[in-house]
Amino acid sequence: MKKIFSLVLVSALGGALTLGAYKLFLEPENKIEITADSNPSFLPTSNISNVFNSAAEAPDLTIAAENAVNAVVHVKNVTISTGQMTFQDLLLGRSPQRAQMGTGSGVIINSDGYIITNNHVINNSDKLTITLNNNKTYDAEIVGTDPKTDIALLKIDADEDLPYVTFADSDQARIGEWVLAVGNPFNLTSTVTAGIISAKARDLSGNSTQSFIQTDAAVNPGNSGGALVNTNGELIGINTAISSQTGSYIGYSFAVPSNIARRVIEDIMEYGYVQNGILGITGGALNSAAADELGVNDTEGIYVASVVEDSGADLAGILEGDIIKEIDRIKVSKFSDLTGHIGAKRVDDIVELKISRDGDLKTLKVKLTRNETLNLPLVGMVKNAKKEDLKSLNASNGVKIIELNKEYESYWKKNGVDEGAIITSINDVKINSVDDAQQAIKNKSTYEPLRIELINSKGEKERYNFR
Structure with a gap:
């Protein structure tokens, strides 16, 4: 019996050794290869069902998009610039000119054909044309502009009542609210993108002079001047800028709030200029x-x-x-x-x-x-002088220094100039108001010295030249 058991054990062990040797040395090797599918399937990187449990919970943007698309126009700006003069031009006494075209967007704000856009879209234009969503094209005229807010107002004479968007109260817009950006990026007309309001009162200048609505709706070159609308299709902003290192959209865009844009165009229509x-x-x-x-x-x-x-x-x-x-x-x-x-x-x-x-x-x-004040370079803050200010120093005109520039304060005081002095002339231009002073500074060329005439607090007339 022991001999039979031993025989069975030896037979089993021999079979196992034989099978192992075959697997290890004799059976052909099966290699695993990873190949690229010539027709790969792509999966979404986000699952909408995780955000909205049903289609009924998702925001319906279709009506807002349809209304806004019909009220947003394509703006074409033709600028005639002087090209580089050739030897032949010099001989013939001609000045070479070249037409350059820029494009952007605009928003119709009433049925009479008034259109709001960005100032930088129409700046330096020699000819402006507007193309509606129905492909009709019209020449446009500039009613007024405000470079400070980058808002401009245009007018076209259409042969029909035009579709338009109504203004919403941008102060009531909330962070996280759904919005649509409508415009003509890269000349792709009637383009709608969606996103949310990411932030409000965003200042990109660093000196607290701006207050943009920030969104994550995709905005690209050509969208400038287009509409930012809420889910009701009401205008809450004019798309103006993007934050980008490439020149194209990378995540955030910025719009002038509708309340600011509305105030600017109302001033332009009523006064012809903007009152701040x-x-x-x-x-x-x-x-x-x-x-x-x-x-x-x-x-x-x-x-x-x-x-x-x-x-x-x-x-x-x-x-x-x-x-x-x-x-x-x-x-x-x-x-x-x-x-x-x-x-x-x-x-x-x-x-x-x-x-x-x-x-x-x-x-x-x-x-x-x-605004009756101005920060005058090298000098400091000045304001419109009252009659008693002028009379006290026997001055017939001028603006009053109310705060000296901190960097040059010691220089001015060392020369007897203090708060209360009256600046009467800048670069030989008679100054009656801060508007005059601002215009004189604007007209000064880069290499021209700054010449200031003033009456100091002792009533003495002085003249200063700064290079």
């Missing part, structure tokens, strides 16, 4: 570092560093050191919150400010006034 109302303060937004430096407890709001004499803020009783917490019941956390809201207002409009003064909250009503 101001509070009359200087200052900056608070954070932990600024609060420590200023010795205040608040880390949110606008700290008032100074108040402009005779401005609305001055007349309303706002003081240096006040902290603005709200404007018209809208929370203020950065300076562009303030400037954006005021940018939508007109001269003589009244705004309600909630301020913190020594820890106590106060509410003040401020009437916005015309």
Whole structure:
């Protein structure tokens, strides 16, 4: 019996060894190869069902898109520029000219053919043409422009009532709200892209002069001047800029809020130019570092560093050191919150400010006034002089220095020039107002010296040349 068991065991062991040797040495090798499918299938990188449980929950953008597409136009700007002169041109006494064409978008805002767009879309144009969504083309005229806000108003004479979009209150637009950008990127007419509002009161300049609506709706060159609309198809912004290192869309776009755009075109239509109302303060937004430096407890709001004499803020009783917490019941956390809201207002409009003064909250009503101040290079802040200012120094005209440039303050004071001095002439141009001063600076060539004539606080006439 033991012999039989041993025989079975030896036979099994021999079979296992034989099979293993075959597998290891004799059986052909099967290699695994990874090949590319000539017709690969692509899967989406996001699953919409994770965001919306049903189609009924997804925002319906079709009506808004249809209305906006019909009210957004294609703008073509033809500019005649002087080309490089050749030897033949010189002999024949001719000046070579070359036509250059730029394109953008515009938004019809009433049935009579008024169109809003960006100033940079139509700047330096020799001819403007507008193409509607029905492919009809019209010549356009410029009604007015405002380079500061980059808004322009055009007019076409159509043979029919035109479709248009209505303005929404951009102050009521909310972060996270769905929006559509409608325009003509890369000459692809009637293009609609969707996204959400990513931020409000965004300043790209770094000096708190802008207040854009930021979205993640795709905007590219050619979209400028087009519409940013809400889900009702109402205009909440004019697409103006993108943030990009390549020149094309990489994630964020920016629009002038509709409240600002509306105020600009209303001023253009009523007065022919834009009237900018101001509070009359200087200052900056608070954070932990600024609060420590200023010795205040608040880390949110606008700290008032100074108040402009005779401005609305001055007349309303706002003081240096006040902290603005709200404007018209809208929370203020950065300076562009303030400037954006005021940018939508007109001269003589009244705004309600909630301020913190020594820890106590106060509410003040401020009437916005015309901007009568100017930051004059090398000099500092100047304002329109009152009759008594001129009379006290026996001056017949001029603007009053109200704050010296910090960098050159010691120089001016060493020469007897202080706050209260009257600047009477800039580069031999008689100055009666800050508008005159601004125009004189604008007209000065890059290499031309700055010549200033003034009457100092002692009543002495002086002349300064800066190169």
